Amino acid sequence: MSAPEQPSGREGIDMVLHAPARMQIAALLGKVSDMEFARIRDLLKVSDSVLSKHLSALSEAGYVDLRKATAGGRQRTWASLTRDGRRAFATHVAALRAIVDQVPQAAE
């Protein structure tokens, strides 16, 4: 029995990373060892609550590690991309590229 055919290019789309902000978080964390919550928030230009929600979703999926550390008397949250997160991000980007590349062929 053969597996149901999926539209070419849609394989690998990760619904956890589907939200643009989550993809941008993964893209940022993929370039550093870890990054502080406030730094990510400032770069993404989102509110604390919005970033919290996205980081929680990424953390629940096992894509992001969150740790709290006290510095200068304040507790800060640090985020880093896990190995699974890196893999998922790479697969998701590849799937998006496939979609972008596929359309001109279909139009021929």
Next chain:
Amino acid sequence: MNQDEARSALDGVDDIQREFALACAKYPFWRHAAFGLVMGLLVLAQGFDLLPKMALVVVAMAGCAWLVTDDRRRYGMFVNGYRKGRTLPWTLALVAVMLAAGGVEVYAYFAGWSLAPKLGIAAAAFAVALMGSVLWTRIYRRELLAGGAAK
């Protein structure tokens, strides 16, 4: 997901990485010099007896730990020099040069060289590490600015 949505998502990745490069991925000269100093101390340590060697290594390691802590406090992030990407070949080349400099220090120790040439080797290692750090950061920024997710 259609083509426009996919392209927009990929553009979003490139945009945030470019913004990160412009806003964050730069370090002052003293930061590069501090890295050079740590490397210079590690190289210099190889030219001495066990006790001063251990003392210099401990000082260098403490300096390294301080740099990591200070990067996190000052910039809200840390970037490992051994990260994968365009910077990795440069990192490995720098490590090879530092190991070679350390090897020359070991030779100087067994050959009984005076302090001056040992300090000279360490000074050269400092200069190479400093320049290496500056160039590493440039390569890193170039990688971020180049984007590539949407290509």
